[in-house]
Amino acid sequence: MKTKKAIVIGAGFSGLAAAATLANKGFKVTVLEKNSMAGGRARKFEANGFTFDMGPSWYWMPDIFESYFACFGKKVSDYYKLNRISPSYKIYFGPGDEVILPTKLDEIYELYESIEPGSSGGLKKFLAESEYKYRVGIGEFVRKPSHSIMEYFHWKIAAAGIKLDMLSSFGKYTRKFFKSEKINRMLEFPVLFLGGTAKTTPALYSLMNYSDMVQGTWYPDGGMYEVVAAMEKLAREQGAAFMFNAEVTGFETEKGRVNAVLLENKRLEADFVVASADYHHVEQQLLRKDKRNYNEKYWESRVLSPSSLIFFLGFNTRIPELDHHTLLFDEDFEGHADSIYKNPRWPEKPSVYLSCTSRSDNSVAPEGSENVMALIPVAPGLEDNEEIRKKYLDMVLMRMERYTQRSLREHIVFERSYAHRDFEQDYHAYKGNAYGLANTLMQTAFLKPKVRSPRLKNLFYAGQLTVPGPGVPPAIISGQIAANEIINASLKNKP
Known part of the structure; x- marks a missing residue:
């Protein structure tokens, strides 16, 4: 044959x-x-002794990776070593107001109680429902080729679909469990960074919160x-x-x-x-x-997911105030989301994500140095030029300095930016999008x-x-x- x-x-x-x-x-x-x-x-590049991952930086859903390698009789550990990041990440809401997500569930329940008394019970129920969404979503839904709606006309899937809250929005769903806007912001950030808003994304995607809090955030040695x-x-x-x-x-x-x-x-x-x-x-x-x-x-x-304005920064000093993953949510979260999806424009006061893998991995930066990837989700299809990039680099550095309470600019020994026109040139990305469809x-x-x-x-x-x-x-x-x-x-x- x-x-x-x-x-x-x-x-x-x-x-x-x-x-x-x-x-x-x-x-x-x-x-x-x-x-x-x-x-x-997900390419990488090396410069001045620094190693930068150019794209994805969150290792969630570890079972999907294991399942993939198992198809060939292999294990993840046959190819790379994984370490669970502890704490998982840090969210900065303003001076004296930051949340550090621990890895142990009991400690996460205590954290939620400290923010909203009585919320640990809601979190337990929320995570139980999120686990159901994860198991059914991964097991019954995501592996279907989706040629037509008929693939979903099975009583098991139809029954599951009701429990998956497909018709409810993510934001409305989380607010059934929590009154605290801070907690809701904590739960919503994966939605903003993966292509949507809490108002338009189906509640099904709370499955991401299950992976976040129960399965954990991981990192492969080397990046x-x-x-x-x-x-x-x-x-x-x-x-x-x-x-x-x-x-x-x-x-x-x-x-x-x-x-x-x-x-x-x-x-x-x-x-x-x-x-x-x-x-x-x-x-x-x-x-x-x-x-x-x-x-x-x-x-x-x-409706496209965001593009990204990314800065790859090498610092010749340690920055202990940063964790492996740090999210700066000390500005207008709703306004930032609006600038991506409702009225596409460059955001005035964006949220900023900082990935500093050198906090967990000594191999990716020279001794005594840090590699920082600073990412701002932005609307696709925007004008992208050097003047705009410089403006936002200044903004990112100002925010980092405000957060760390120290001067950082003079410690930059490497700098590179990446945005719409790079996505278009390198990947033929439609409108310079970074993630695909919302x-x-x-x-x-x-x-x-x-x-x-x-x-x-x-x-x-x-x-x-x-x-x-x-x-x-x-x-x-x-x-x-x-x-x-x-x-x-x-x-x-x-x-």
Whole structure:
């Protein structure tokens, strides 16, 4: 029997997962990556003795990673070492007002009691319901290809769907348990950073709070890129081949199929294609108009998750006031969310996330130094220029100095910024988005862009603009979904 050729476009998490899954089933897999290394948004770079992860920095849902490696008879520990971060993170609300989230549940209950007397009972109930959402959501929902609503017409799923609070907003849901606005802000931050607001995101996503408080926040020694390196190594072990600096320029199609993927000076024949690059770019730039699933009007109507303005900063001093994860929520939280989703504009007083992995890992910065990634979620599609970036760097440093009560500017020995135009250039990201589609009810499951092209039978999509959605674990699952669709189509012999 002839070995089927599968081409995977993009070596981010979804592309790596698709490649390994297909290669494991005997497909001849070639991964095409436009950049010089794997990882997509999760690449890394080194400068002046500092190592910076360029994208994802939170390691949540550890069971998803374990489940992925188990598909190949492997364990996470075969490839990288995980450490649980303690405390999980710190949230600064203003002078003398900060919350440090401990790792032990009993201590978390005590923390909530100190903020809102009597709230520990509500937290126990909230976490029990969040665990149910996590178990059912991961077990029954997120791994479905979501071709149509009919996939969800099963009594078990229908019954579960009621308990999942799909029609209730996240903000309304948390306020059933807690009166304290501080507690609600603490629970809402993953929503803002992963693509939505508490008012528009379904309550289903409280499952993230279960992972946060019960499963914990983890860190791979060496940084998040260790996960990328592990997944690339695993894919190679399964037989996948990689081509870097290999930008796809188009497709050769005939009779409702992709016959070949085109590079600048190369033509690669394919029996199946997984497009894990930006969905919008693949459709609008690489496919002829009559082969597209969606037109530009459709994409304009989508609610995108935020882009990000990121500063990679190397300091030649230790900053003990920072934790591995520090969130500065001492300004207008609601106004910041409004500037992303309601009235897109550069925020006046943004919330700021600081990742300082050198607080947990001595290998990522020179001795006596710190590597800081400062991230501001911002609306996609905004004007991005050096003047704007300089303004916000000054703002970030002012906020850091206000928080630490010390001068930091003169200790900067390395500085690099990254925003919309970089996302567009490096990843062809639609409107410079960082995370994909926002997690709104009308962009959930079968309402997301389809995994399988209806016009080209052997073209499949993976990544953050299709199911299940934004985030590292969903991206891995997305790659598995696309690969399994190809495997099933191949077995039926009717791709």
